[in-house]
Amino acid sequence: MKSYMARPQGPQAVERKWYVVDAEGQTLGRLATELAVILRGKHKPQYTPHVDTGDFVVVVNADKVVVTGRKADKKIYHRHTGYPGGLRKTSYEEMMRRKPAEVLRKAVFGMMPKNRLARQQAKKLKVYAGPDHPHEAQTPEIYEVR
8 A cells, every 4th residue: 555645736736725713712822723733734634744735724803812811911922123132022912902913823833843834834824803804705614613
């Protein structure tokens, strides 16, 4: 019996689906792990580690995601401007006020490997703060998070 390897192109090309996930009331970390699995394609039987077998994910209501414990008060996001002394810190509350979609995007990226393939897979994540999204033409399926 031969082992199966997914191919990016050709006769065994990967079939991609589009999913819509409603983040309202979901816990940030638990939602991020589910999304990372879908983006990488680990939920499919034809998963191959070196090929992008994942699906597209559209997340709506990212501004209504919740965190447990005291993370809303204590969590801090770091970034660097590239200049000496350019470390900037932003609290979770400030990020949710300014860019709520970025909070979920950073959580998902943190759960993926740090390589070129993961950066390519991460481009399939579309996050929107409100309930509307411009991807109706792709006829996405509703994905229920466990």
